[in-house]
Amino acid sequence: MRIVPATVLAPMAGVTDTVFRRLIRNQGGCGLIMTEFTSSHGVVASLRANSLKAKKGSRTFRYLYFEPEEHPISAQLFGSDPQVMADAAKACQDFGFDIVDINFGCPVNKVVKCNGGSGLLRDLPLVEEILRKVRAAITIPFTMKFRAGWNDQELVAVRMAQLAEDCGLQAVALHPRTREQGYSGKADWTRIAEVKAAVRNISVIGNGDIVTPEDAVRMVRETACDAVMIGRTASSNPWIFRQIQQYLATGSYEQPTERQRYDIMRTYYGMLCDRGAVDTVGKMKQFATYFTHGVRNGSKLRVEIYKTTDAAEILDRVDAFFERELAGVPA
Secondary structure: OOOOOOEEEOOOOOOOOHHHHHHHHHHOOOOEEEOOOEEHHHHHHHHHOOOHHHHOOOHHHHHHOOOHHHOOEEEEEEOOOHHHHHHHHHHHHHHOOOEEEEEEOOOOHHHHOOOOHHHHHHOHHHHHHHHHHHHHHOOOOEEEEEEOEOOOOOEOHHHHHHHHHHOOOOEEEEEOOOOOOOOOOOOOOHHHHHHHHHOOOOEEEEEOOOOOHHHHHHHHHHHOOOEEEEOHHHHHOOOHHHHHHHHHHHOOOOOOOHHHHHHHHHHHHHHHHHHOOOOHHHHHHHHHHHHOOOOOOHHHHHHHHHOOOOHHHHHHHHHHHHHHHHOOOOO
16 A cells, blocks of 8 residues: 555544544645554454444444545554454454554553553564464554663564564554653654664654654654654644645745634534534543644633533634634733
């Protein structure tokens, strides 16, 4: 599968649901989007309960639900049982996903304690068994995302990439922090370069600390990676992928205006309301933090949204706030 542009929206728990993915897709410039990471055990349990379609209210179904306009889309799974992972991957292929990805990077304690996410970085024989089982179970492209290692004394990025190549995967994505680092400190891009130099027949996707289009270009220049993956920046700047495309084409890119910030917030909130999910108000409050980043007097709007418990009232408050701001009247 050819991904054009060579940019990827990183899977983010609590963020990259179908509404946010479609919002990013509609801005242009993003070549591949990914689901939130999903429990392989949850997928298999849902299958055993007849089908995911029979359990539309289940959390697993919400994680894996997608609309036709989201293609190409990758389903990301986590877990540590090779057969369960293989069964879940096969289910994702049957659901119509274009790619299956395995998460070996999540640093969250409750995931690591179950030997999922970055917990598996300490058990490479089990990683290999999982990769071979999943590869044998599916025919669509197969990738994985991982961290550099458990800590600076236990770095396994190169070996992980070589295992992926040996097991027939099509690409790897490296977030070069360790599990011990979490999201603190600086992402060491030299580790991405080391992985790229260590493999020959698979693509390498770089991830970590891309905040601007200039960062994306610099990562490719410094590491020779084949694509860039962007996570947290996309939450507060949904235009980042389009900006990268503009920067590559012209050497410059547009900064969003106040009107565009209003439009993106209103569009996302409207999409949430149209979907009618039970967590609509919670999502509106969560994304108020992201979308008011860079908005003049944005902290005042956040306070107004945080204290509101009705979706329609939140929309009214957003409209009133931007009506004042766009008219130049102090909030």
